[in-house]
Amino acid sequence: MSLNVDRASMAFSFKGGMLPMTVMELTSADPERIREQLAGKLSQAPAFFQHTPVVLSVEKLDEPHLALERICAVCRAHKLLPVAVRGGSDPVKQSAWALGLGWFPPQEIKPRVLESVGNEAPVERVADEAPPAAIKGGRIHRGTVRSGQQVSAPEGDLVVVGSVNAGAEVLAAGSVHVYGALRGRALAGIHGDHDAGIFCRELHAELLSVAGNYKRLEDIDPQLLGRSVEVQLSDDQLTIVSLT
The missing domain is CATH 2.160.20.70 (Pectate Lyase C-like)
Incomplete structure (x- = not known):
């Protein structure tokens, strides 16, 4: 049997891409605090809140049991569309999947090390980071x-x-x-x-x-x-x- 697929019969194809995505970095897990701040942002820039897809970053939160469904509801009420969650423990990951959201691992931060140059004070650099040139x-x-x-x-x-x-x-x-x-x-x-x-x-x-x-x-x-x-x-x- 031939494994070739007639392109005319294909319904879709997968392609890699780099779509710009807004990250909403949460520093509070309180849905009411989030609601209050979003309301203020909406009054300042209503054009931004036009069904904008966002990734909810929970990396700065230390709460294994997150009211993720309520937070998503607050976002949608303000015309933001949560599409994925970044970071969090396994329960957060499972909650995201249960809500039909994607999940990304925490953003990798390169370790910083101190180097001494001659007799000068140590300077900080990012390990393995190439200079701009x-x-x-x-x-x-x-x-x-x-x-x-x-x-x-x-x-x-x-x-x-x-x-x-x-x-x-x-x-x-x-x-x-x-x-x-x-x-x-x-x-x-x-x-x-x-x-x-x-x-x-x-x-x-x-x-x-x-x-x-x-x-x-x-x-x-x-x-x-x-x-x-x-x-x-x-x-x-x-x-x-x-x-x-």
Whole structure:
């Protein structure tokens, strides 16, 4: 019997991907405290709460028995869609699965070690971390990134020699450089690099994100629109600086 499958008869195929996902890092397991804070966030940025998928991170909680179903209900009441849980003990994992959610192991944190350089005081570094100059795997894309298209550099910087149309998405482990108009979504530091940035010649972005911290178009100072800018992360907040 032939194991070949007629492509015309296939209903689906599995493909790897790097979809941007908002992580909601819980520091309290009290659903009412979460409800109160979400209500405040909703009043500040209603556009964000439009059926946004989120991963609930419980890594900072020390509670084996988590009211996960109630927390998910609070999120859904505020138009957030929990799709998975990250971290937690085995009961948390089982609860996630019972609720139809995915589960991710805790985020790996590289150990920090102290090194002495000559007679100087010890300096802290991340073990096995390559210096920025050694990071490879960047990508250059020449031409317009069209609506519905995604261009990514999963191991370095992404340089787009052209424009990024509305509805398009560019992602990079490092920084994103757009030598044209940026009208779509740009996500830098997708693996958590806080030193990454976004640079573009003409800012009209639908969404800007560095290491998971983001701004939507309505959150951007209108005076910066249409200008050449640099986007960086400072104290866990995105800062946008005009280059012209």
